[in-house]
Amino acid sequence: MSKARLMAYLASRKASWIGGLMAGVMCALLENRYEALGKKCTHPPFAFAIIASGYKLSDSKWTHLYERLLYTPSLHMYGILDSYINISKSIDLRRAFSQSAELSTHGG
Numbered sequence: 001m002s003k004a005r006l007m008a009y010l011a012s013r014k015a016s017w018i019g020g021l022m023a024g025v026m027c028a029l030l031e032n033r034y035e036a037l038g039k040k041c042t043h044p045p046f047a048f049a050i051i052a053s054g055y056k057l058s059d060s061k062w063t064h065l066y067e068r069l070l071y072t073p074s075l076h077m078y079g080i081l082d083s084y085i086n087i088s089k090s091i092d093l094r095r096a097f098s099q100s101a102e103l104s105t106h107g108g
Contacts, residue, residue, distance in 0.1 A: 019052065019054075054093045077104070
């Protein structure tokens, strides 16, 4: 997996709401030191993550990012009536984190 391939994948999906998705991806990449970060990556895993309306990459090429539970403490925020990101997708991402909390609002 390369950084270029990941960005090309996201561009092909015309993803306009990728902030929460990328936050989860970056947590996984930093925790597991994937090649996409480069051989000399010395950045430690994040101390915590705040993820708004996040979701997992669903393409089978990327599901390995979530094979192991992520240990970065995280707060997952989402709107129950969000019309862009279905609440079930945000909950699915939250379950990929072992130390997660959630904050939901009635709106979107």
